[in-house]
Amino acid sequence: METDTIAAIATAMGEAGISVIRVSGPEAVPIVNRIYKGKKSLTEVPTHTIHYGYIVNPQTEERIDEVLVTVMRAPRTFTREDVVEINCHGGMVPVQSTLEAVLSAGARLAEPGEFTKRAFLNGRIDLSQAEAVIDLIRAKTDRAAKVAMNQHQGRLSRLIRQLRNEIVETLAHLAVNVDYPEYDAEELTGRFLRERCEGIEKEINRLLQTARQGKIYREGIATAIIGRPNVGKSSLMNTLSQENKAIVTEIPGTTRDVIEEYVNVRGIPLRLLDTAGIRETEDIVERIGVERSRRALEEADLVLLVLNYAEPLSEEDRRLISLAECHTAVIIVNKVDLPGQLDLEEVRSLIGDKPLITTSLKEERGIEQLEEAIANLFLLGKVETAEGTYVSNARHIDLLSKAKNSIREVIQGIDTGMPLDMVEIDLKNAWQFLGEVIGEAVAEDLIDQIFSQFCLGK
Ligand code: GDP
Ligand code: ZN
Numbered sequence: 089m090e091t092d093t094i095a096a097i098a099t100a101m102g103e104a105g106i107s108v109i110r111v112s113g114p115e116a117v118p119i120v121n122r123i124y125k126g127k128k129s130l131t132e133v134p135t136h137t138i139h140y141g142y143i144v145n146p147q148t149e150e151r152i153d154e155v156l157v158t159v160m161r162a163p164r165t166f167t168r169e170d171v172v173e174i175n176c177h178g179g180m181v182p183v184q185s186t187l188e189a190v191l192s193a194g195a196r197l198a199e200p201g202e203f204t205k206r207a208f209l210n211g212r213i214d215l216s217q218a219e220a221v222i223d224l225i226r227a228k229t230d231r232a233a234k235v236a237m238n239q240h241q242g243r244l245s246r247l248i249r250q251l252r253n254e255i256v257e258t259l260a261h262l263a264v265n266v267d268y269p270e271y272d273a274e275e276l277t278g279r280f281l282r283e284r285c286e287g288i289e290k291e292i293n294r295l296l297q298t299a300r301q302g303k304i305y306r307e308g309i310a311t312a313i314i315g316r317p318n319v320g321k322s323s324l325m326n327t328l329s330q331e332n333k334a335i336v337t338e339i340p341g342t343t344r345d346v347i348e349e350y351v352n353v354r355g356i357p358l359r360l361l362d363t364a365g366i367r368e369t370e371d372i373v374e375r376i377g378v379e380r381s382r383r384a385l386e387e388a389d390l391v392l393l394v395l396n397y398a399e400p401l402s403e404e405d406r407r408l409i410s411l412a413e414c415h416t417a418v419i420i421v422n423k424v425d426l427p428g429q430l431d432l433e434e435v436r437s438l439i440g441d442k443p444l445i446t447t448s449l450k451e452e453r454g455i456e457q458l459e460e461a462i463a464n465l466f467l468l469g470k471v472e473t474a475e476g477t478y479v480s481n482a483r484h485i486d487l488l489s490k491a492k493n494s495i496r497e498v499i500q501g502i503d504t505g506m507p508l509d510m511v512e513i514d515l516k517n518a519w520q521f522l523g524e525v526i527g528e529a530v531a532e533d534l535i536d537q538i539f540s541q542f543c544l545g546k
Pocket of ligand 1: 422
């Protein structure tokens with residue numbers, strides 16, 4: 089059990105406005121009190137109250153920052169430990185100095201994810217809820233935030249618990265027959281078991297179906313804009329970014345630490361691939377050739393192929409169309425404000441059932457239709473469940489697939505007349521895999537691995 093007191097900056101680094109330093113642990117209140125000067129001693133104030141004052145250097149009494157301090161005593165706190173939050177004025181210098189003061193007064197700098205880890209270890213949230221906090225931090229759009237929020241509120245956990253209960257009930261029925269074979273109800277049990285397992289499999293499948301969409305909302309749709317030089321690729325990028333507030337995110341704690349550009353099209357986050365390339369070199373196809381765009385395409389979930397209405401279809405256009413063939417793609421015929429040279433019927437005959445949208449990016453025409461086409465591609469056949477529960481985490485998907493396979497084994501075992509005590513093993517495995525989703529029966533190192541993905545201060 090960890091019982092020391094930890095501290096970290098809980099708000100994004102370098103952001104303007106207010107910054108929050110969070111301190112959690114048995115000594116949180118006395119530690120902050122050592123460097124706080126206000127009307128009252130923090131050790132005497134009631135829980136869940138806010139106090140105005142100064143953070144001072146305890147040796148020199150010199151003021152470091154003017155602050156609001158929130159005192160929250162266990163157990164009604166994020167970590168279920170005593171928590172103190174210091175609202176600083178922001179600006180890197182006072183925030184860092186305040187954090188240093190807290191550390192020199194006796195707190196330890198928190199590891200990434202350590203606050204959430206404590207909330208988990210102290211039983212306030214389960215593992216899938218903790219993971220949802222990671223997703224929430226990284227959520228790119230309102231919709232992604234909502235998916236993460238639902239999970240955070242325990243919807244996925246509740247569904248998993250229901251499934252596990254069903255399995256336990258089924259196991260109980262089985263146990264009666266395994267332990268008292270004189271009942272000789274094997275055949276009846278087999279049929280009952282099969283029905284139950286099919287029901288469970290169906291539920292797991294439903295959860296797995298939501299995975300694809302969950303992934304889209306979480307990670308964004310990897311989108312490649314391709315086309316010959318001068319057709320309007322940069323213009324398209326700019327239009328999408330302006331119409332749909334471009335979100336530039338820095339993903340902390342990942343190995344890549346890249347800055348990615350997201351645009352939000354009707355609630356669907358597009359992650360624009362190689363956007364730097366498009367911007368800097370102006371002309372991807374010309375400079376790096378079809379070979380490179382083929383590689384960019386491999387990574388893409390969505391291809392936006394731009395053609396020029398003012399020029400006849402060229403060999404290169406045809407090559408690009410055939411490149412896009414096996415991808416989810418929208419064909420955009422741009423510059424329709426100019427006299428037409430492009431044979432639209434010919435284009436239609438080449439692109440099969442891919443949507444074709446005509447635009448004039450210059451006159452801002454066709455943009456609504458383009459956005460609608462993009463949204464439709466990803467929302468058609470949508471698997472959004474009534475409760476809106478998405479499984480969007482690779483670890484969950486993996487475990488659910490394993491649970492599903494175990495259930496399959498049970499059904500096959502029954503069909504091939506396997507002894508019931510063998511079948512029981514697979515059923516127990518399914519129960520175990522589902523348990524791992526919500527952190528029951530999880531190995532210690534896995535827990536560490538999950539929580540190390542957090543940013544500092546969460
Ligand atoms: P890229 O080379 O494919 O990135 O093309 P750009 O976006 O840089 O556009 C090339 C040129 O075409 C620029 O001068 C744009 O202003 C112009 N352009 C882009 N879209 C349109 C359009 O819809 N109509 C007309 N007339 N010009 C356009
Ligand atoms: Zn360009």
